Amino acid sequence: MAKQVVITGIGILSSIGKNLPETIESLLASRSGIGTLKHLNSPHQDEFPFAEVPYSNQDLLDIARLTDPSNYSRNTLLGMIAAGEAFQHARLDRLPRLKTGLISATTVGGMDRCELYFNDFLTNNSKNQYIDVYDCADSTERIANILNIRDYLTTISTACSSAANAILLGARMIRRGRLDRVVAGGTEALTSFHVNGFSALKILDKMPCRPFDANRNGITLGEGAAYLILESEEAAREGDREIFAELAGYGNACEAYHQTASTPDGKGALLAMERALNVSGLDPSAIDYINAHGTGTDNNDIAEGLAIERLFGEKIPFVSSTKPFTGHMTSAAGSAEAILSILCLTHRMILPNLNLKTPMPELHFTPVTELRKNTDVSLVMSNSFGFGGNNTSLIFRKSTD
Amino acid sequence: MAAYINGIGLISPQHTTDPALFLPDVMEYTADFLQVINPNYKEYIHPLAARRMSKLIKMGITSAKIAMADAGCQMPDAIITGTGLGSVEDTEKILTSMNAGEQLMNPTPFIQSTYNTISSQIAITLQCHNYNTTYVHRSFSFESALQDALLQCEEKVIKTALVGGIDEMTDNHLLITRRAGHWKMQPVNNLKLLSYQTPGALAGEGSAFFLLRDRHSPGDYGVLRDVKTFFRPKNLRITEQEISTFLSVNNLTVSQLDAVILGYNGDILFDTVYDQLGSGIFSNQQQIWYKHLCGEYYTSTGFAVWLAANILKHQYIPAAVKFNNQPVNPLRQILLYNQYRNTNHSLILISR
Numbered sequence: 137m138a139k140q141v142v143i144t145g146i147g148i149l150s151s152i153g154k155n156l157p158e159t160i161e162s163l164l165a166s167r168s169g170i171g172t173l174k175h176l177n178s179p180h181q182d183e184f185p186f187a188e189v190p191y192s193n194q195d196l197l198d199i200a201r202l203t204d205p206s207n208y209s210r211n212t213l214l215g216m217i218a219a220g221e222a223f224q225h226a227r228l229d230r231l232p233r234l235k236t237g238l239i240s241a242t243t244v245g246g247m248d249r250c251e252l253y254f255n256d257f258l259t260n261n262s263k264n265q266y267i268d269v270y271d272c273a274d275s276t277e278r279i280a281n282i283l284n285i286r287d288y289l290t291t292i293s294t295a296c297s298s299a300a301n302a303i304l305l306g307a308r309m310i311r312r313g314r315l316d317r318v319v320a321g322g323t324e325a326l327t328s329f330h331v332n333g334f335s336a337l338k339i340l341d342k343m344p345c346r347p348f349d350a351n352r353n354g355i356t357l358g359e360g361a362a363y364l365i366l367e368s369e370e371a372a373r374e375g376d377r378e379i380f381a382e383l384a385g386y387g388n389a390c391e392a393y394h395q396t397a398s399t400p401d402g403k404g405a406l407l408a409m410e411r412a413l414n415v416s417g418l419d420p421s422a423i424d425y426i427n428a429h430g431t432g433t434d435n436n437d438i439a440e441g442l443a444i445e446r447l448f449g450e451k452i453p454f455v456s457s458t459k460p461f462t463g464h465m466t467s468a469a470g471s472a473e474a475i476l477s478i479l480c481l482t483h484r485m486i487l488p489n490l491n492l493k494t495p496m497p498e499l500h501f502t503p504v505t506e507l508r509k510n511t512d513v514s515l516v517m518s519n520s521f522g523f524g525g526n527n528t529s530l531i532f533r534k535s536t537d
Numbered sequence: 538m539a540a541y542i543n544g545i546g547l548i549s550p551q552h553t554t555d556p557a558l559f560l561p562d563v564m565e566y567t568a569d570f571l572q573v574i575n576p577n578y579k580e581y582i583h584p585l586a587a588r589r590m591s592k593l594i595k596m597g598i599t600s601a602k603i604a605m606a607d608a609g610c611q612m613p614d615a616i617i618t619g620t621g622l623g624s625v626e627d628t629e630k631i632l633t634s635m636n637a638g639e640q641l642m643n644p645t646p647f648i649q650s651t652y653n654t655i656s657s658q659i660a661i662t663l664q665c666h667n668y669n670t671t672y673v674h675r676s677f678s679f680e681s682a683l684q685d686a687l688l689q690c691e692e693k694v695i696k697t698a699l700v701g702g703i704d705e706m707t708d709n710h711l712l713i714t715r716r717a718g719h720w721k722m723q724p725v726n727n728l729k730l731l732s733y734q735t736p737g738a739l740a741g742e743g744s745a746f747f748l749l750r751d752r753h754s755p756g757d758y759g760v761l762r763d764v765k766t767f768f769r770p771k772n773l774r775i776t777e778q779e780i781s782t783f784l785s786v787n788n789l790t791v792s793q794l795d796a797v798i799l800g801y802n803g804d805i806l807f808d809t810v811y812d813q814l815g816s817g818i819f820s821n822q823q824q825i826w827y828k829h830l831c832g833e834y835y836t837s838t839g840f841a842v843w844l845a846a847n848i849l850k851h852q853y854i855p856a857a858v859k860f861n862n863q864p865v866n867p868l869r870q871i872l873l874y875n876q877y878r879n880t881n882h883s884l885i886l887i888s889r
Contacts, residue, residue, distance in 0.1 A: 138692075242673075243652060254632045257713040267717040271622060272652070272673040277768070277880075286768055290681040291674040293623070293652035301670050308688055329631060333647030390616070390669035392660040395648050407666055523648065524657025526669055 138311035140369040141383040142535065145226025147218040147321075148475050150360030150462045151187035154199060155221055160479060166507050168461050168490055170344040170356050176248075176326045184340045187358030187463025188326055189214065207265045209246035210359075212275040214468075215323030218361035219279045222319060226365035228283075231375050234316035237288030239306045240276040240363075241298030241322030243467040248327045275323055288315055293467065295522030296429075297388075298322050299362065300470030300530055304386040306366045316371040321363030321471035330466070331357060337396065339433050343491075345464070347430035347457035348437050348503045350494040355431050358463020362472035381478045384515065384533040385418065387411025391525025397435050398525065402443030405429075408527035409447050409517065416531045422515050423453045423531070425486055427477040428503070429519040430457020431464055440519065441499040452501040453517075454508070460490035470520035474530055477516040481534040485509050538691035540698070542758040542887070544608025544748035546600035547843045548573050549831045550727075550741060554600075556607040559847045563830065563857040567726045570706050570740035571832035582662075589645055590658075591626040593705040596744035597655035598662055601701060605663075608748035608756070614695035615668040616656050617685050619678030619702045621835020623652040625710045655703055668695070676877040678702060679745075679836040680885065683764045690751040701746035702836030711740055721803065728857075730803040730829040738802035741832015745839025747846075758846035759871075762886040763787050769880055773813055776882065780818065780874065783884045795868045796823040796854065798841050800875035802833040807878050814874070815860070824860035838875050838883060845871040845887045 146156055151169025153159035162169070169187045173180075176188065191199065196213040200220070208216075219238075223229060228236070246269035253263035268274065276291045288309070292302045299322030306318035334340050334357060341354035372379055389411060391404030398404060413420060429440055437457075444452060458476050465472050480486060489503035514534045521527045547553040550571035551564050564574070573596060578587050581599040590598075597618070605613070627646040634642055648654070653671040660669050668689070672681035679702030686698035711720060721737040730739055749761060765783045770776045784790060797819045799811045815824055825848075831840040848854055852868055873885040 251632060251635060255636055257716065258709065261716055264716045267713055271675065273621075273675040273677070276674060280768065288766070289674070289768055290672055290677055290766075292670060293673040294656075294669070294671050295651050295653055305670075305685065308692065312688060312691060314688070328635060330647075332635065332642055333631070333644065333650075336642040336644040336647060388668050388670065389666050390657060390660040392657075392664050392666050394661070395654065395657060404666065522653070523651050524653045524669070525660070526653055526657060 139313060141307045141310045141366050142369055142372045142379045143364050143381045143383065143478060144367050144372050144377055144379055145222045145365030146380065146475050147220065147222030147225060148362040148472060149189060149214055149218045150465060150472060151189055151358055152461050163479065163487060166488060166490065168344065170463055178328050178331050180331055180335055184342055185344050185356055186326060187356055189359050207269050209269050209275065210248045210325035211242055211244060211246060211323050212278050214325055214361040215240065215275045215279050216282055219283060219319055219363040222363040222365050223283050227375060227377055228365065234371050235287045236285050236317040237309065237315045238276060238280045238285045239290055239292065239302040239318055239320045240279060241292045241302040241467050242272050242275055242324055243293045243295055243298060244324055244327050244330055245272040246270045246274050247329045248325050251327055251329050283319065294526040295524060296466050296469055297520040297522035297526045297528045298467040298470060300520035300528035301388060303364060303471060303474060303530060304388060304528060307383050307386055310366055310368050316368050318366045319363050320366055322468035323361035324359055324465055324467040326357060326359040341432055345432035345459055346491040347432040347459055348441065348489060348496055349492045350496050352432045352434065352437060354433055356463045358465045360465050360472060361468050362475050364471060364474060379535040381481050381535050382533040383530065385412040385416025385531035387415060388528045391527065393525050396523050398439035400439060402439035404525050404527040405440050405443035405521060406446055408529040412517065412529040412531050420448050421451050423517050424513045425454040425480055425516045427473050427516060427518045428455055428457045429521045430459055432459060436521065438498055441496060445500060454486045455501060455503045456487055456489035458487050470528065474518045477518040478532050480513050480516055481532060484511055484513060486511050538687055539760045539762045540687055540690050540749040540751060541753055541760055542747055542846045543750045543754055543756060544604040544610060545758065545843055545846060546603025546607065546746045547840065548576060548596045548600045549743040549840055550574060551830050554603060556603065559851050560855045565728050567724050569724050570711050571727060573742055591624055591649055593624050593626065593703060594649060594655055594658055597701060597703045598658055600744040601659045601699060601746040604699065604746040604748045610697055610748050612663060612665055613697045613699035613748065615686065615689055615698040616659055616665060617670055617682040617698060617700045618656040619672040619682040619836050620652060621675050621678045621704050623673060624650045624654060625705055625707050629707060629709050676835045676875065676881040677766045677883065679839050680764050680766050680883045683761065686749050687764060696751050698749045699746060700749055701744065702839035703744040704742055704834040704836045706740050706742045706834065727829045731801065733803060734805050736804055736806050738804040738833035741834050741837065743831050743834065743840055745843050747842065759849035760888045762888050765884045767882045770882065777818055780884060787886055789870060791818050794822050794870050794872050795866050796825055796871045798825045798827060798845060798871060798873040800828060801826040802828045810876055810879055823863040825854060825858045826860045827858055838873060838885060841873050842885060845873060849887065849889045
């Protein structure tokens with residue numbers, strides 16, 4: 137019998153707040169983090185809005201209470217702060233050690249340092265301390281070091297579904313008894329590398345992103361980090377702690393269609409949602425709210441919207457994309473949106489799909505546009521889809537504790 | 538829960554692409570790093586598609602196809618890849634154009650620089666909508682992929698998995714990472730790798746794919762029994778404990794191992810770990826090494842699993858990989874132990 141997986145801690149740092157309380161405050165005020173780029177030096181600064189974390193790397197060092205200037209990438213700093221918050225939120229620092237793992241997701245890794253010093257790397261020895269910071273594993277290993285996690289660590293990169301896949305793996309390892317606790321999530325800093333890349337793909341909106349709007353015109357890139365503490369139910373009972381939600385289901389599917397586009401009818405999205413429901417043993421009608429991937433690109437929102445219609449038929453749950461709050465946090469989006477979904481359970485609310493003015497004529501449903509308070513929410517689904525057609529869907533259940 | 542190795546595709550600096558052959562000759566190089574022997578990719582990938590692909594992607598798709606054909610499998614239930622560095626060549630293209638102040642980039646290198654490009658390109662090639670993921674954790678990358686596949690067999694959600702480890706090296710990446718002390722400063726002869734006694738490893742590259750099945754079937758090479766990773770052991774005692782715990786979980790002791798594959802890479806600063814185990818707990822075991830044939834790279838254990846699988850299938854240890862000479866027994870249990878810079882350690886157990 138597979139073990140039940142519950143969530144006992146949350147840590148999040150994004151454009152809408154440097155910790156969980158600030159994040160909740162922004163959500164309740166429907167306050168978006170999208171604005172002008174201040175800390176990343178990019179030629180696209182005036183062309184597109186961004187959801188940048190409003191702190192310099194020095195500020196982040198201070199927030200993380202790190203005194204050594206060392207050679208941290210922005211990615212590592214964001215990750216250390218959010219993972220540290222989740223760890224303390226679950227009070228794991230005060231409990232005896234059970235088998236604990238760290239599964240972290242990123243794609244840009246230490247690219248922010250690498251793109252600054254690439255010329256030095258090629259021509260001189262002045263920036264050698266940043267060479268080993270470049271890869272994806274560096275942030276994971278440094279987070280493992282500060283949290284003293286030794287039993288298992290790995291890093292996942294499946295583009296924009298990365299952090300959802302980290303949660304998925306963590307849940308599977310707990311269910312089979314491989315680990316008792318997992319710190320799972322993702323971290324992604326804005327870099328010129330991927331700002332330029334997304335710009336070259338011509339999928340960045342010049343206005344703040346407008347998911348599911350008829351006039352949507354692309355993504356607004358964001359940054360940040362978000363981690364959840366997953367535990368087996370037995371492990372979670374230790375130490376008189378709060379259980380925030382249960383991870384009831386998960387599913388991953390590959391579209392096998394195109395490296396950067398979804399099938400027009402959202403086949404991969406449908407498969408991922410169906411598989412998550414299958415693992416949970418739930419009927420589609422049980423889902424109260426879908427936190428959609430909803431990037432604001434023409435392609436994603438029609439594919440995801442049609443897949444939702446096919447799966448849920450006449451009884452479509454509340455739907456919204458929260459990317460107009462946080463921007464698209466790419467490899468950290470999966471865990472950030474999992475957290476926002478869980479907050480809907482704990483705070484009895486449905487988050488609005490900001491910036492939606494004109495509903496899409498192709499869809500029969502309209503996402504929620506205003507914050508709905510005092511709404512009972514028992515089951516939420518969180519979708520994350522990435523390049524390579526990598527689609528993951530997670531289902532969280534309100535804790536009965 | 539174990540999985541059966543039913544098909545293998547390996548592109549490496551040796552002649553390894555034909556699954557019917559087991560190291561018929563050994564390639565000797567004097568080089569800064571060991572480059573793969575490229576097969577004729579056009580036989581595996583449509584030339585129009587191949588033209589846009591970097592070597593990494595071509596290697597990945599081709600070796601995956603070889604493994605699938607070797608196993609006679611049309612559609613795996615999961616595609617799981619590991620790559621320590623992903624697409625180095627495409628990433629460098631972008632950084633070089635950014636360095637030159639160019640703003641309008643061709644999006645192709647950016648799309649391909651994403652780490653899961655190989656696993657998704659394989660999915661597109663096979664039209665496979667099943668579970669698909671990519672691990673990118675230094676020398677845990679391939680091991681994490683194997684662990685995921687074993688877990689899925691245990692969960693009984695898959696019957697087959699296509700699992701691969703892929704990494705490429707470029708001249709620029711060698712130049713850069715040499716500055717950080719990873720590699721030897723001069724070209725070396727790969728077959729004399731241990732004679733230099735200098736810091737730094739000999740770099741390499743390769744792509745190894747395996748078709749794993751949840752049950753025995755004709756043509757199996759061997760059984761992948763278990764995989765374990767451990768991080769920054771405080772001292773050699775801890776490493777020894779990890780090894781003995783791993784074996785005892787699998788109902789084995791060191792004396793029951795018929796061969797031990799060690800990850801010697803020529804770096805005198807870190808090969809000492811193998812020396813100590815080789816003259817310690819493994820002193821009575823047949824020891825095997827392999828990185829003089831493929832070089833050091835984050836997913837080099839893919840080459841080692843290929844080696845172990847073929848040793849079990851052919852019941853023969855090629856002279857070129859023997860580190861010592863112990864009496865030959867029937868070869869049943871092979872343990873692979875690898876570590877990179879005494880930080881990322883892994884154990885892989887393969888049985889007949």
